[in-house]
Amino acid sequence: xxxxxxxxxxxxxxxxxxxxxxxxxxxxxxxxxxxxxxxxxxxxxxxxxxxxxxxxxxxxxxxxxxxxxxxxxxxxxxxxxxxxxxxxxxxxxxxxxxxxxxxxxxxxxxxxxxxxxxxxxxxxxxxxxxxxxxxxxxxxxxxxxxxxxxxxxxxxxxxxxxxxxxxxxxxxxxxxxxxxxxxxxxxxxxxxxxxxxxxxxxxxxxxxxxxxxxxxxxxxxxxxxxxxxxxxxxxxxxxxxxxxxxxxxxxxxxxxxxxxxxxxxxxxxxxxxxxxxxxxxxxxxxxxxxxxxxxxxxxxxxxxxxxxxxxxxxxxxxxxxxxxxxxxxxxxxxxxxxxxxxxxxxxxxxxxxxxxxxxxxxxxxxxxxxxxxxxxxxxxxxxxxxxxxxxxxxxxxxxxxxxxxxxxxxxxxxxxxx
Amino acid sequence: xxxxxxxxxxxxxxxxxxxxxxxxxxxxxxxxxxxxxxxxxxxxxxxxxxxxxxxxxxxxxxxxxxxxxxxxxxxxxxxxxxxxxxxxxxxxxxxxxxxxxxxxxxxxxxxxxxxxxxxxxxxxxxxxxxxxxxxxxxxxxxxxxxxxxxxxxxxxxxxxxxxxxxxxxxxxxxxxxxxxxxxxxxxxxxxxxxxxxxxxxxxxxxxxxxxxxxxxxxxxxxxxxxxxxxxxxxxxxxxxxxxxxxxxxxxxxxxxxxxxxxxxxxxxxxxxxxxxxxxxxxxxxxxxxxxxxxxxxxxxxxxxxxxxxxxxxxxxxxxxxxxxxxxxxxxxxxxxxxxxxxxxxxxxxxxxxxxxxxxxxxxxxxxxxxxxxxxxxxxxxxxxxxxxxxxxxxxxxxxxxxxxxxxxxxxxxxxxxxxxxxxxxxxxxxxxxxxxxxxxxxxxxxxxxxxxxxxxxxxxxxxxxxxxxxxxxxxxxxxxxxxxxxxxx
Numbered sequence: 001x002x003x004x005x006x007x008x009x010x011x012x013x014x015x016x017x018x019x020x021x022x023x024x025x026x027x028x029x030x031x032x033x034x035x036x037x038x039x040x041x042x043x044x045x046x047x048x049x050x051x052x053x054x055x056x057x058x059x060x061x062x063x064x065x066x067x068x069x070x071x072x073x074x075x076x077x078x079x080x081x082x083x084x085x086x087x088x089x090x091x092x093x094x095x096x097x098x099x100x101x102x103x104x105x106x107x108x109x110x111x112x113x114x115x116x117x118x119x120x121x122x123x124x125x126x127x128x129x130x131x132x133x134x135x136x137x138x139x140x141x142x143x144x145x146x147x148x149x150x151x152x153x154x155x156x157x158x159x160x161x162x163x164x165x166x167x168x169x170x171x172x173x174x175x176x177x178x179x180x181x182x183x184x185x186x187x188x189x190x191x192x193x194x195x196x197x198x199x200x201x202x203x204x205x206x207x208x209x210x211x212x213x214x215x216x217x218x219x220x221x222x223x224x225x226x227x228x229x230x231x232x233x234x235x236x237x238x239x240x241x242x243x244x245x246x247x248x249x250x251x252x253x254x255x256x257x258x259x260x261x262x263x264x265x266x267x268x269x270x271x272x273x274x275x276x277x278x279x280x281x282x283x284x285x286x287x288x289x290x291x292x293x294x295x296x297x298x299x300x301x302x303x304x305x306x307x308x309x310x311x312x313x314x315x316x317x318x319x320x321x322x323x324x325x326x327x328x329x330x331x332x333x334x335x336x337x338x339x340x341x342x343x344x345x346x347x348x349x350x351x352x353x354x355x356x357x358x359x360x361x362x363x364x365x366x367x368x369x370x371x372x373x374x375x376x377x378x379x380x381x382x383x384x385x386x387x388x389x390x391x392x393x394x395x396x397x398x399x400x401x402x403x404x405x406x407x408x409x410x411x412x413x414x415x416x417x418x
Numbered sequence: 419x420x421x422x423x424x425x426x427x428x429x430x431x432x433x434x435x436x437x438x439x440x441x442x443x444x445x446x447x448x449x450x451x452x453x454x455x456x457x458x459x460x461x462x463x464x465x466x467x468x469x470x471x472x473x474x475x476x477x478x479x480x481x482x483x484x485x486x487x488x489x490x491x492x493x494x495x496x497x498x499x500x501x502x503x504x505x506x507x508x509x510x511x512x513x514x515x516x517x518x519x520x521x522x523x524x525x526x527x528x529x530x531x532x533x534x535x536x537x538x539x540x541x542x543x544x545x546x547x548x549x550x551x552x553x554x555x556x557x558x559x560x561x562x563x564x565x566x567x568x569x570x571x572x573x574x575x576x577x578x579x580x581x582x583x584x585x586x587x588x589x590x591x592x593x594x595x596x597x598x599x600x601x602x603x604x605x606x607x608x609x610x611x612x613x614x615x616x617x618x619x620x621x622x623x624x625x626x627x628x629x630x631x632x633x634x635x636x637x638x639x640x641x642x643x644x645x646x647x648x649x650x651x652x653x654x655x656x657x658x659x660x661x662x663x664x665x666x667x668x669x670x671x672x673x674x675x676x677x678x679x680x681x682x683x684x685x686x687x688x689x690x691x692x693x694x695x696x697x698x699x700x701x702x703x704x705x706x707x708x709x710x711x712x713x714x715x716x717x718x719x720x721x722x723x724x725x726x727x728x729x730x731x732x733x734x735x736x737x738x739x740x741x742x743x744x745x746x747x748x749x750x751x752x753x754x755x756x757x758x759x760x761x762x763x764x765x766x767x768x769x770x771x772x773x774x775x776x777x778x779x780x781x782x783x784x785x786x787x788x789x790x791x792x793x794x795x796x797x798x799x800x801x802x803x804x805x806x807x808x809x810x811x812x813x814x815x816x817x818x819x820x821x822x823x824x825x826x827x828x829x830x831x832x833x834x835x836x837x838x839x840x841x842x843x844x845x846x847x848x849x850x851x852x853x854x855x856x857x858x859x860x861x862x863x864x865x866x867x868x869x870x871x872x873x874x875x876x877x878x879x880x881x882x883x884x885x886x887x888x889x890x891x892x893x894x895x896x897x898x899x900x901x902x903x904x905x906x907x
Contacts (some may be wrong), residue, residue: 125702204530252892313824327836327839330838333837335835336832336836337831337833337834337835340819340832340849342829343825343826344821344825345821345822345824345826346824348850349845349851350847350848351830351847352846353843354843354844355834
């Protein structure tokens with residue numbers, strides 16, 4: 001990617017003079033950093049040098065008609081990075097591009113992306129080039145209907161920069177489901193930044209489903225700022241893209257704020273799936289938990305890097321990390337980095353991480369009860385993944401998610417049935 | 419703790435506060451004539467060191483290559499330790515007690531020096547046969563005396579100062595030096611390769627079990643001197659050896675640099691156990707002075723069923739930066755790492771291990787206990803890597819942190835990289851503090867607060883202490899108690 005290509009993409013964006021100026025500044029900052037290199041400790045396992053060599057462009061076409069499944073809620077459909085169906089029924093959700101000049105967006109957009117420490121050049125290029133995205137604003141005390149944000153990419157070599165802003169005011173509640181799809185075999189780069197501001201006592205359930213095409217690159221950054229007694233619950237199902245990198249950073253700014261960041265990654269084929277979580281306990285009586293299950297098969301590679309920081313003075317912080325991983329093939333790889341960084345004594349923190357294989361004794365147990373090897377293996381894998389899906393129980397989304405999960409689990413192969 | 423806080427502690431608990439005045443009992447300076455080379459580092463200094471050691475040509479070449487490589491390197495910045503920049507030109511790279519000739523036995527060693535070791539409690543005299551420990555004592559840069567030499571020689575075991583090994587066993591040195599930690603390894607190891615002055619050399623021949631524990635005592639005495647020792651231990655096929663290392667330094671306001679390299683080579687069926695009690699001067703309560711301890715330690719299980727075990731108790735140093743590691747090359751080889759690291763006042767530790775599983779059925783165990791008090795910062799940093807060929811590799815890691823003040827820090831940075839589906843890797847970590855209920859329970863049974871804390875801390879570290887040889891385990895417990903004085907209050 002040459003600077004010229006980024007510039008061309010910038011010319012295709014739009015907005016008020018104010019916004020355009022901000023885009024220019026962000027682009028210059030991006031140029032001064034460049035894409036992260038593997039020398040950067042945070043990017044050790046996921047080199048992006050192939051993006052340097054790629055020649056990508058902002059999408060030319062907005063949308064194609066594509067059949068879609070039924071969504072148990074309001075669906076906002078984005079085709080090649082633009083909201084296609086402008087007649088959505090939600091009073092809380094809007095196209096961010098349409099609302100870019102409202103006082104709310106001016107106030108909040110970039111607030112987290114510009115201030116959270118450790119943000120990468122990818123956030124900057126997003127600030128410069130974002131085309132559209134979601135604005136979800138739920139006023140104090142309101143409860144939004146489940147909202148499905150569906151992204152589909154159908155243009156080869158497209159570079160999509162999506163920007164989402166979620167603002168839940170005091171006591172507001174919402175369920176947001178984000179799904180990324182791509183035409184099979186299509187190569188593109190989807191780079192999204194989501195800023196989430198939760199007011200006092202606000203509650204957000206956030207389901208993220210990455211089903212990008214097996215040739216795509218997905219980089220996603222989710223930033224969450226939580227006020228007193230707010231709750232953020234996220235479940236990620238990372239099963240798509242050729243190279244995927246998902247970053248989630250949460251700041252628990254006030255007492256009583258809690259977050260739950262759960263997820264599953266399934267790296268089959270040649271997929272490279274990297275997830276980074278960063279939770280910063282910045283106030284007393286804050287809580288966080290992370291439950292992740294990962295599977296790598298074929299030539300897949302899964303990376304789980306989670307860091308919990310407990311700042312000085314964040315007494316009575318409670319943090320738990322659990323990362324269990326299955327390595328199913330001799331060519332697959334799993335890298336795990338569960339980290340704790342603690343600056344005060346009155347805390348309860350722990351983590352556990354394992355990498356192993358399916359227990360032959362468990363397979364034997366099932367086979368001795370007349371279940372064939374393939375089914376036994378599938379059952380065990382499903383059960384393994386289930387451990388990270390606790391969040392689904394009371395979300396009403398379990399039935400919708402099930403087929404997606406089933407499709408992502410590794411297919412039986414001869415090596416294991418032997 | 420700043421002064422105000424100390425005073426607050428005093429009013430709350432006068433008994434504790436009295437002991438807060440952090441005692442470093444090994445802080446005396448020995449007044450003996452020193453021979454030093456001028457401050458600073460350049461090729462001439464290296465030539466001078468090499469000439470003083472009367473080294474063969476290959477050693478000088480090796481040092482110079484390392485030095486030239488070092489000039490191209492930059493000091494690493496990835497760890498959690500912070501310190502003002504080190505002026506590598508303000509260090510004496512060679513400091514030795516002045517003696518007319520090389521001592522032949524203990525009676526020729528400067529009595530002042532012997533008294534120093536007596537103060538340190540090292541059984542240097544052979545009459546300490548009771549202690550059964552063969553000691554090689556390194557004072558500043560040179561090895562002073564090695565005890566029990568004859569007995570070891572009769573078994574074919576070589577245990578001598580490194581500089582002597584270079585003269586007498588240059589074949590072995592040439593074969594193994596830098597074969598585990600090459601001179602290109604990292605900034606501090608490269609520096610060490612260029613300027614190391616002495617250290618210990620151990621060779622245990624085929625099938626020999628070393629009948630006693632071998633021990634080295636390191637002491638930095640001279641002002642503005644750095645200590646760069648290099649230890650090389652080779653256990654030939656079927657051999658076994660247990661090696662102990664202890665360290666102290668006088669109290670000084672300046673920081674002193676210690677950049678050592680330890681290389682262990684375990685061939686087929688060999689077993690090496692390496693234990694360290696590191697008690698370099700930690701600096702005062704405000705973080706003035708103290709040793710910067712940047713050490714590279716690595717063991718290579720080169721043959722099948724080789725076994726390398728690291729045990730460390732780190733209570734000293736202003737900065738500890740060390741990662742004793744095992745390369746588990748042989749099939750069925752075993753690597754172990756047991757560590758207690760304590761940081762009090764302004765001490766910083768960034769320590770851990772690397773277990774590289776290459777051989778089939780290789781196994782490793784990591785037990786790391788970090789204790790942070792005062793403003794201390796303690797980080798565990800470890801890597802467990804299972805390469806594609808390491809079928810059935812197993813690792814279990816347990817990292818626990820004990821936090822004893824609201825200003826201290828405890829970090830855990832484990833890296834797990836697995837490329838073989840039959841491997842099993844487990845990592846667990848917990849962070850906790852000494853519970854008020856635990857303290858209350860012990861105090862209600864008549865224990866003083868200090869004793870109660872010591873009891874709890876010792877319990878916390880038990881898994882590691884039990885890996886230490888007896889005498890060391892006792893010493894380690896005492897050290898921990900001393901280092902924690904005033905940590906509660």
